[in-house]
Amino acid sequence: MDTQLALWEVFVQSKPGQPYKHAGSVHASDKQMALQNARDVYTRRGEASGLWVVRAADIAASDLADSDMFFEPANDKIYRHPTFYEIPAGAKNI
Amino acid sequence: MPTTTSAPDDFFTAKIKRGDNIEPRDPMPEEYRRHLIRQISQHAHSEIIGMQPEGNWITRAPSLRAKMILLAKIQDEGGHGLYLYSAAETLGVGREEMIEQLQTGKARYSSVFNYPALTWADIGAIGWLVDGAAIVNQVMLQRTSYGPYARAMVRICKEESFHQRQGYEIMAKMAAGTPEQRDMAQDALNRWWAPALMMFGPPDAESLHSKKAFLWKIKRESNDALRQKFIDKTVQQAEVIGLKIPDPELRLNAETGHYETSPLNWEEFHRVIDGYGPCNRQRLEHHRRVHEEGAWVREAAAAYAGKFN
Amino acid sequence: MTKQDALFQYCLRLGDDALILGHRLAELCSRGPFLEEDLAQTNIALDLTGRAQLYFQYAADLEGRGQTADGLVYRRPERQIYNHLLCEQPNTDFAYVIARQLLFSAFDRFLLEDLCTSKDERLVEIAAKALKETRYHLAHASDWVYRLGLGTGESHRRMQQALNDLWPYTGELFEIDDVGLHLLEAGIAADLHTIRALWTPEIRQMLQKAGFEQPADDYMHTGGLKGIHSEHLGHMLSEMQYLVRAYPEATW
Numbered sequence: 001m002d003t004q005l006a007l008w009e010v011f012v013q014s015k016p017g018q019p020y021k022h023a024g025s026v027h028a029s030d031k032q033m034a035l036q037n038a039r040d041v042y043t044r045r046g047e048a049s050g051l052w053v054v055r056a057a058d059i060a061a062s063d064l065a066d067s068d069m070f071f072e073p074a075n076d077k078i079y080r081h082p083t084f085y086e087i088p089a090g091a092k093n094i
Numbered sequence: 095m096p097t098t099t100s101a102p103d104d105f106f107t108a109k110i111k112r113g114d115n116i117e118p119r120d121p122m123p124e125e126y127r128r129h130l131i132r133q134i135s136q137h138a139h140s141e142i143i144g145m146q147p148e149g150n151w152i153t154r155a156p157s158l159r160a161k162m163i164l165l166a167k168i169q170d171e172g173g174h175g176l177y178l179y180s181a182a183e184t185l186g187v188g189r190e191e192m193i194e195q196l197q198t199g200k201a202r203y204s205s206v207f208n209y210p211a212l213t214w215a216d217i218g219a220i221g222w223l224v225d226g227a228a229i230v231n232q233v234m235l236q237r238t239s240y241g242p243y244a245r246a247m248v249r250i251c252k253e254e255s256f257h258q259r260q261g262y263e264i265m266a267k268m269a270a271g272t273p274e275q276r277d278m279a280q281d282a283l284n285r286w287w288a289p290a291l292m293m294f295g296p297p298d299a300e301s302l303h304s305k306k307a308f309l310w311k312i313k314r315e316s317n318d319a320l321r322q323k324f325i326d327k328t329v330q331q332a333e334v335i336g337l338k339i340p341d342p343e344l345r346l347n348a349e350t351g352h353y354e355t356s357p358l359n360w361e362e363f364h365r366v367i368d369g370y371g372p373c374n375r376q377r378l379e380h381h382r383r384v385h386e387e388g389a390w391v392r393e394a395a396a397a398y399a400g401k402f403n
Numbered sequence: 404m405t406k407q408d409a410l411f412q413y414c415l416r417l418g419d420d421a422l423i424l425g426h427r428l429a430e431l432c433s434r435g436p437f438l439e440e441d442l443a444q445t446n447i448a449l450d451l452t453g454r455a456q457l458y459f460q461y462a463a464d465l466e467g468r469g470q471t472a473d474g475l476v477y478r479r480p481e482r483q484i485y486n487h488l489l490c491e492q493p494n495t496d497f498a499y500v501i502a503r504q505l506l507f508s509a510f511d512r513f514l515l516e517d518l519c520t521s522k523d524e525r526l527v528e529i530a531a532k533a534l535k536e537t538r539y540h541l542a543h544a545s546d547w548v549y550r551l552g553l554g555t556g557e558s559h560r561r562m563q564q565a566l567n568d569l570w571p572y573t574g575e576l577f578e579i580d581d582v583g584l585h586l587l588e589a590g591i592a593a594d595l596h597t598i599r600a601l602w603t604p605e606i607r608q609m610l611q612k613a614g615f616e617q618p619a620d621d622y623m624h625t626g627g628l629k630g631i632h633s634e635h636l637g638h639m640l641s642e643m644q645y646l647v648r649a650y651p652e653a654t655w
Binding site for chain 2: 557
């Protein structure tokens with residue numbers, strides 16, 4: 001079987017201070033190669049100030065079947081949002 | 095790993111109906127998944143094989159600027175092939191497998207890349223017409239229902255905006271150049287016009303995969319509608335630079351506001367798709383040779399990683 | 404020889420190395436061992452071609468007479484091209500590509516570092532930009548040297564072969580003639596004696612760490628500074644210059 005090397009997911013930071021966003025994936029055999037490949041594939045137009053690469057096999061992702069128990073319990077906790085509260089008319093925001 | 099069972103069909107149908115993207119881990123009908131793998135990998139292969147006709151002119155580009163632009167453009171095509179392979183990989187198919195399907199003829203690529211790039215003007219014509227046609231198609235695909243495919247298309251469309259322009263610039267320069275350059279430009283337009291129009295696929299009436307693709311919102315506009323969009327824009331661009339569209343029956347329908355063209359030679363299209371175009375054999379041979387010559391490099395990298403990581 | 408003449412010649416040499424190696428790498432487009440590496444090689448080709456343009460633009464400005472960078476690239480005959488012979492050696496296989504890149508980039512890095520302190524402002528400007536690129540080229544090539552050296556038996560054998568075959572082209576990198584001497588005295592050109600003293604142990608250590616035998620230092624090819632090349636160069640130029648020479652009246 002031919003090898004196209006391992007799959008790595010690529011995260012790009014577009015400017016210093018910005019969060020890293022998933023950009024896509026590359027194939028590579030090792031970390032250095034994964035970083036260099038990510039640089040050549042996803043930052044050709046000077047759109048980056050930082051790069052993360054992580055082996056796709058090492059990512060743990062939430063399961064769709066668990067969505068109910070994972071995410072729904074947070075939906076009714078509306079008191080976590082500022083709009084839940086009534087502020088007397090005329091009071092200024094901090 | 096993507097879910098391939100079609101059990102919660104309702105979830106899928108509801109999402110499609112709402113216009114939400116389907117994501118890799120969502121349940122999806124097996125047929126949807128297969129359709130996507132076929133379409134995305136074919137799209138990826140087209141980008142990769144498409145590097146060859148233009149690559150044929152890199153070493154002969156007539157200025158440093160032209161050489162750098164062409165290199166950057168072909169590199170983008172490689173990058174776009176890569177984004178698309180990535181999108182297909184989220185559906186559970188490996189790049190190895192897709193490459194094998196291409197090399198054994200199980201997977202197709204756009205028939206247009208089986209035509210030869212004969213003169214420098216062909217580099218202009220390919221950028222102007224082939225990339226122009228691709229953009230019309232790809233703009234639509236930014237709204238396709240499968241998330242990773244749609245996101246790849248957004249990135250591709252953003253990057254490709256210069257491709258069509260650089261081709262048109264070459265054509266404009268040559269059309270305004272010496273008589274020989276002008277002839278070359280017209281000749282290239284003559285040869286690439288019909289193959290470019292065929293890139294949108296067979297007429298809607300004959301289109302094999304369209305029905306389901308519409309239902310699933312993979313495809314959002316018909317082959318003929320997209321083709322017409324391209325024709326209307328391109329005819330106007332040809333006029334501006336003084337080149338003649340090679341179609342004696344071309345005329346503007348004042349009522350519809352659209353250009354009407356001669357029927358295309360779909361026999362030729364099917365023949366070329368089936369492997370009998372001017373460059374089919376050489377395109378695949380090039381791909382196979384490079385792949386085989388690279389095997390020891392990939393093996394070395396994998397072996398090194400096995401020892402030291 | 405005036406300083407201006409020497410500097411013109413020096414820019415041509417620097418430009419020709421970048422032009423010719425960039426051209427060789429451009430030939431690899433769509434021929435990489437896998438897609439990512441294909442894109443990587445093209446990036447290096449683009450860096451080098453862009454840099455060639457800067458050197459030639461400077462040379463054209465020095466010459467005056469309305470010369471252009473493209474004029475220098477597309478209308479100079481074989482005997483007036485001055486790249487080091489290493490740069491024109493063909494892409495025999497991926498090992499040759501990496502070996503050539505390693506030997507040249509390691510040299511180029513020291514050269515550019517030196518030029519960053521040149522008394523010629525414009526060279527400093529070009530070198531500062533080019534140095535960042537070259538450091539990356541060197542990192543990319545040296546990572547591969549280890550992968551190929553310690554990867555498989557086949558990769559080791561191929562890379563050793565490439566190193567042995569290309570080694571005889573490395574002596575020329577450090578040749579100095581009147582042009583170099585003149586500009587060295589003027590504080591403009593890089594000091595190749597010093598560079599050789601840095602380059603030699605760096606390469607030796609790297610090859611050793613990657614498990615390679617040091618190629619023998621016997622016969623060394625020469626000629627680039629005088630425009631005497633291997634037979635490869637003529638073929639590269641005949642492709643590169645074909646359109647411009649076939650249609651001398653045309654602009655593209």
